[in-house]
Every structure is written in C-alpha cells, then in structure tokens.
C-alpha cells in the first residue's frame with residue numbers, strides 16, 4: 001500500500017512538472033485546468049496521508065506555509081555585475097571599436113543581443129539538481145535570501161531532469177518580472193481596496209520579493225527569464241551555448257535574442273525592438289549587447305563593476321503631445337491630496353493615456369501648467385505617465 005502510494009506520488013509529480021513546463025515555459029497548454037487540478041489534488045491528498053514522502057521539490061511545496069522571519073544575507077560566490085549604459089547608436093559603434101582594439105582584431109565581432117527585461121535580478125543556486133537558494137543582487141557582493149518567494153515562480157524548475165550529466169553545483173542568473181496585464185489586474189484590485197497602487201511592474205516585483213508571507217507572494221504571479229548559467233564544472237564556448245544549456249535544463253529563456261554577425265545587425269535589432277517593445281506582454285527598457293565568444297569575454301575582463309564585453313542600450317522614454325482638459329484632486333488613503341491631470345485621451349507606448357500625475361502644487365507652478373494647454377507627456381519606466389512640459393507655442397490666451 002505504502003509502496004503504491006510512493007510510486008503514485010512520484011508519477012503525479014512527474015506529470016505535474018511536465019504540464020507546468022509546457023504551460024509556464026513553453027506557453028502550450030496540454031491538459032484542461034480541470035484535469036490538472038484533479039492530479040494536483042490527488043497529489044496533495046496522498047502527501048497528507050504520507051507526509052514522510054513530501055520533498056521540498058514537490059510541486060505542492062511551491063507555496064510555503066511559514067512566514068519568513070528575516071531575509072538572511074547571502075554572499076555571491078561570483079559578484080553580480082551591472083552594465084554600462086548607452087543611449088545613442090554612436091555609443092554602440094564606439095563600443096564595437098573599443099572591443100576590436102582591445103582584442104587587436106579587425107574582423108567583425110559576433111554579438112548576441114538580448115532584451116533587457118525591466119525587473120529584479122536574481123541568482124539561484126542548484127545543488128545536485130535541486131533548487132537550494134535564491135538571492136537578490138543587493139550591492140552585487142551581498143544580497144538577500146528570497147528562496148521561499150522565488151519557489152512560487154511556476155516557470156522555474158525546483159529540480160532539474162536531464163539526460164545529460166548535470167553539474168553538482170551551478171548558479172542561474174536571471175530577471176524576475178511580472179507581466180503588464182497581471183500588474184494592471186493587481187493594481188486595480190488595490191485601488192478598489194483603497195490601497196496605493198504600484199508605479200510600475202518592476203516596483204511591484206521588488207515589493208513582492210520582500211513579502212514575508214509566501215501565500216501572499218503566490219497571489220502575485222511572478223515570472224522569470226534566465227540569461228546565464230555559471231558553474232565551475234562546466235565551460236561554455238559562447239553566450240549562445242549558455243542560453244541553449246539553460247533551455248535544455250528546462251529554464252525559461254527569452255526567445256527574442258539574436259546572434260548578430262556585426263555591430264550593424266546589433267543596431268538593427270535595437271531599432272526593431274524600440275518600436276516593437278510595446279507589443280510584448282512584459283516591460284523591457286533596452287537591449288543587452290554581449291560579445292558572444294566566452295574566450296573574448298575572458299580576454300576583455302571587467303572594469304570596476306561592469307564587464308567590458310557587454311553594454312546596455314537603453315530605449316528612450318516615449319513622448320507625445322495632448323491637451324490638458326482639467327486638473328482634479330485625488331485623495332489618497334492617508335488623506336494626502338495630489339493633483340491629477342485629466343487629458344484628451346492619446347495612444348502612447350501600448351496604451352491609451354487619459355490621466356497623468358502632477359505630484360504637487362509646486363510642480364504645476366514650476367512647469368507653469370494651465371488648463372487648456374497642449375502638454376508633452378512621457379511614459380518612462382512608470383506606467384503612470386508624467387507631464388514633462390507645456391508647448392507654449394500652442395497656449396491659448398485664455399488659459400488658466
């Protein structure tokens with residue numbers, strides 16, 4: 001009886017794991033919600049009857065029951081670096097020249113371009129194929145342990161199954177994020193409850209990772225794109241083969257990366273995604289350009305806190321003009337009153353905008369914003385747009 005239960009538990013876990021992988025990583029649904037729930041409930045019931053068979057890698061253990069008392073500090077074995085930023089095409093061309101100079105090469109350098117996901121960077125340690133610990137970047141040297149919260153991410157494997165030999169210890173790095181649609185849904189709920197909404201998906205992600213109640217975390221669907229696998233036991237020839245290995249181990253890798261033969265192709269990729277990014281379900285704030293060959297990366301090395309072999313190309317915030325219809329006052333839960341700009345609805349960066357924050361009275365004065373003005377609005381990292389300035393050429397004599 002007990003053996004039967006154990007075998008069934010193993011079988012159910014395998015099935016659930018495979019369905020989770022197709023649904024959350026590959027975005028292919030292979031079974032109805034009803035069928036899935038049935039398997040899940042059967043597993044839960046068996047594990048209740050035979051708690052001795054519960055393992056931390058069971059899909060039922062994604063949501064812990066205990067509150068996190070404190071977030072322990074974790075020292076990163078390899079520091080988590082950041083990237084130098086660039087905003088202009090010319091800076092990318094300079095970057096390419098610098099690389100060629102340092103490598104003493106004249107031929108084209110192959111780059112891999114990845115979307116820069118606007119989320120929170122994370123390091124996840126696997127030992128003997130099992131998720132052991134997850135930590136935030138912190139100051140790059142020391143971060144905070146957020147393992148219980150990270151385990152709620154359904155696209156992240158709790159255990160690796162592979163036909164290949166898995167390194168006994170490896171680290172995966174990636175970006176935790178929340179889809180814009182989930183962010184909006186969650187924020188709307190908060191507004192209904194009279195709570196302050198989050199400014200953007202990144203803030204909500206960061207706030208969620210800091211929650212002490214894993215049940216609450218599980219209600220806020222976090223997701224992850226992984227972009228790097230590090231292990232003393234495994235070397236890679238290129239960043240491309242590193243991403244490939246991550247995919248083979250069952251990690252979610254953003255599919256919009258590209259191998260570029262030269263810097264011209266990098267520029268084309270950046271231009272393409274600057275336009276297309278609004279059609280993505282998640283937020284990206286730029287492109288990460290990496291020298292593909294690891295041998296070159298090693299030769300180039302790091303300066304201070306960022307590698308010489310990579311650069312971030314940041315997209316410019318998107319702006320447009322519209323008319324300010326009126327200014328209303330919004331009373332927050334704390335009683336604070338903030339002015340809100342009611343705008344002629346205008347489409348910008350993937351959504352229709354009809355309101356913008358004005359922060360406070362002083363800002364209205366400083367920017368000399370008047371009802372009836374044509375204003376320039378900007379959508380940056382925040383989903384709630386800002387008024388940048390007034391187009392004075394279009395000001396009506398009677399503006400107030």
Ligand code: IVH
Pocket residue numbers: 081082083084114115116117118119120121122137174175227288306307310312
């Ligand atoms: S590579 C040393 N790739 O952007 C290389 N970073 O400052 C560093 N990010 O904190 C990271 N998407 O969290 C890399 N495809 C991607 C990324 C990415 C987002 C974040 C990362 C880092 C910051 C760069």
